[in-house]
Amino acid sequence: MGARLPVLPGDHFDIHEILAEGPPWNTTAAVRRTVSGNLPGSTRFENALFRRLSLH
Template structure:
């Protein structure tokens, strides 16, 4: 998994909110479980990058991203949200990620998936 392969040996990945995709992860295993959950809950999700701001040298690179996420959900529901992500890299490896989305939009999407027979959107966040 490319995203997991880009993580430093020691990292922190936080996704704001108390929902199935929220939480704080610090291990490769929890990140793999989290990405599998994303792919299960938001199959076919598409990310479109709108802005990327980069600052710093290779020893500490700070990146801010504004993106859109969209995709079709079960029950003929369309998911569209804005994502803000703040990352820190050290020598090309991700050491921290903080993700913020419109939580009301995300929680409505998770509810739509749950209403169509998938219990995963109701699961507790993956934390470690």
């Protein structure tokens, strides 16, 4: 699963895993994703990100 973000030319956004727990009025979710692409000068970058969300 991937989606394009208009941040830098050639960037790529991948969601690897989504976890959710709890009832709709008190949900905790976690997302593991990677953003990669090319910086000016053909330098490649890749960032792994983890995000925890609480929905109340």
